[in-house]
Amino acid sequence: MPSLAIFLPLMAAAGLLLIPRLGRRMILRIWIATAAADLILIAIMWLGYHGGIGYQTRLRWIPSVGAGYHVGIDGMSLPLMALTALLFLLCAVYSLRETERVRAYAALFLFLETVSLGLFAAQDLLLFFVFFDLSIVGMYFVIAGWGHGDPARSALKFFLYTFLGSLALLLGFIGLYLGSEPHTFDMVELTRHPAFANAPGAAGLVLLAIGVGLAVKTPTVPFHTWLPPAHTDAPATGSAILAGILLKMGAYGFARIAMPMLPSAWQRYAWIVIVIGVVSVLYGALVALAQENIKRLIAYTSVNHMGYIVLALGAAGLATGNPQARELAVTGAVTQMVSHGLITGALFLLTGVLWDRAHSYDLNRFGGIAANAPTFTGLTAVAAFASLGLPSLSGFIAEFQIFAGVIGTGVPGAVVAGALSVLGILITAALFLRVLQKAFLGPPGELTAKVSDVRPAELAAVAPLLALSLAIGIAPRWLLSLIEPVSAAIVSLVSR
Template identity: 45%
Template sequence: MSASLPYLSLILGVPAAGALLTLLIPRENHRAIRLVGTVALAVPLLLVAAVWAGFDPAAGGPQFVERYRWIPTLGAWYYLGVDGLSLPLVALTALVAPLAALASWGIEQRVKEYWVLLGILVTGIFGVFLALDYLLFYVFFELSLIPMYFLIGIWGGPRRDYASLKFFIYTLVGSIVLIVGILGLYFLTGASTFDMVELARRAPAAVPQALKLPLFLLLFAGFAIKTPMWPVHTWLPDAHVEAPTPISVILAAVLLKMGTYGMMRITWPTLPDVARDLAGTLAVLAVIAILYGAFTALGQRDFKRLVAYSSVSQMGFVVLALAAAAAAPAAAEAAQLAGRDPQVVLQAGQSATMAAVFMMVAHGLASALLFLLVGFWYDRTHTRDFDRLGGMFRTTPVAATFLGIAAFANLGLPGFSTFIGEFFTLMGTLPVFPVAVYVALIGLVGGAMYNLTMLQRVAMGGPKPEWHGLPDVSARELATFVPLVAAMLLLGWMPGLLTQVLSTPVAQFVAKLGGM
């Protein structure tokens, strides 16, 4: 589908234009810088709403396509488009970015540089979800790395140098192996194009069998680090703890999703036979992440580090769903040989694929709210130590109420979007990897434990004398909390808003894996 306006270029261009305009504003005019930056990050939400309204859920393939020659000698194009897999993540980014902008009004150090980097960061994230050319995708993938490094390294906490360097090294290694995989795919297919759809069509037949596994691992490794999967997750807690609150929000809500989105958009459809062969191993790694993240979070004394480890656990559910989707075709064949209905297993593969996207969105909403709340109390108390917090239901009752909502959403209570994501994951995985589901249920118990423990240690008990008179939620902070709660409840009670957009691309995704 095409459109009269270049909506996707505008979604990319407005934050970038805001960053450029900010360069022209005198650095001492903080109010103008913040207003320009906030508006530049809010306008894409209106553009995405227009795209969603004009999106045809029944149509296959990308819509709102923009395609222009970029580097003709390499066959690279400026090629943008959205489908049901990318549109929810574009919408999530469009919602989270202006909320992070509002949360950034408290930044007082080097304000001009901060807002320029924030605009570039958001541009890169949008580009990853919109690009349909490998080279363009990689440019945007890298564009998100540099601003994040500086945003942590300059505006972060006491150990910001260590955390930003660790983030940079991990993600740089991931980017290097990813570009090697992309170039390998380009040369081995002989396609003379970086078109993702064309390379995915050619790769299964064109790539020599002996090179498929190494190529898959190269494409997979870069995204696994970005997700981050266990055991390459260790950069994430340090980055979260040291990053300023708005950057933690963007990191958890949307930046991590670039990894799992890359698996769905690139790795699985390009080499589906290898994805099927490795599905069992990937399921094991995902279950380890679910358990490790949950029970490591339970042992944390630092509020922000607990939320960071919870992301490791929650993203494990996304990878588990993708592993189940990859294994579903083989499991369906085995079911047919055993005299069972293979359609039940194939349907599970579709449920698992749908769960992966739904869980990405659900986790993005819940984690964004949790990090905003961590920042709320840290700004007032200058501590994240659970032993020094407590009694906040008496001291800051509005903020504590939002913490209760965030905790219940994060543990997957029915009525919230996370419950739908986890339910679809378990339902889609059970016919394929039943043992993995039973073990993952232990992780769900751990998730309930660390979320309720977090709520008890921050909000329950008698008020601490040192926090007497602590100011409660401001109007600006309330404006960042409410949209996230509304979105979690809306998708929790009306999941069809998202599943109807996913139905067609999910069927196509499973078909590429050999399921239909």
């Protein structure tokens, strides 16, 4: 069942490429239908999920090195897979007006959907790596082929940077493989019997390799420099997927691989992780505050939001901290992954509307958009408030749990880190209010006349994301009850 969900988009992509003479509308219909079917499949799996690692499939792939095709779904991968399927579906809906090389465009997004779903379901390190690396290749072509501005340069930077990260990750995986006894790439096995139990030095090096690899993808300061140009020059849908799904791969990797498989090293270096998290939170927010380019600004808020996740996961490694609080922090981190996917996905799709109408992201050239485009303004306002952590929206649920968890550990350093990070929320609030004031309220700007209100397809793409964010914000229980057992498991695993 997960394999079907994973490979259905890929099959559809192959079909799109192989069947000749498909019209533009037909291609878009097939794309939307496939994405919708995939979302339904995942919803069915969600309903049938009963804890633990469900829906496992194991096939031999490279038995001589202990690597296999092993997929399975648990409470952390399920919400992320659902987010993936939803966001890809909405990107398809958003692209209804796309005219440029639609066949390749749809095939590429379907390919990326397979890759993303596969990554979140992978239970084998080598398989995880395959999907991790392919996500880079797919996104490279999206940016280079359909971007604007200077896409070739941004795409190249994105490719080189994240590819370096992925190869560092591969080295780390090889280290885990060689450190395990018997040698294996199976994530379940590696979690059960952590490698390097008696070799702290080697474990530290392996964690360094894996940490760098994942930190580039997440991205955390100082590995974030690829992110702003990639986002600025990518098409709106590409940015939404990049921020909504691809960044989660890094954060997910920390929770899924680094913490449970290298518990003692994670505990030892937890403080470094916490510091990196706090720096990312503050630096991302401050740099975002200084941006005049709206899309670049949102890109930097991603650094800030992912920083909360890193902070929470670092705090979870504080062995002396209160275990309940650490579980809360991890739950917050996973919730934040989902919430950030929803909100930032929506924000990037909304900036796509700006580009579509006015071909500019310059904050100073807009003003008073609210008068021309009330629905657009309303959607942006909701997304902005969600992103700055207003209660009753998902961002609040996630960040509140993170702060409560980090501070609740009772370790003085963590309390300071948590308190510092709360400042991040303050700065984010300031910068979003600044955007709303400058671009949407106030006197009309130079380009405001061009900004017409959202079209039905755009509304249909953005509204579900915000509605879901609201649903999580008001009644988070259905999501949290899925995540909580996993975070308890992660905290107990990392405390070994």
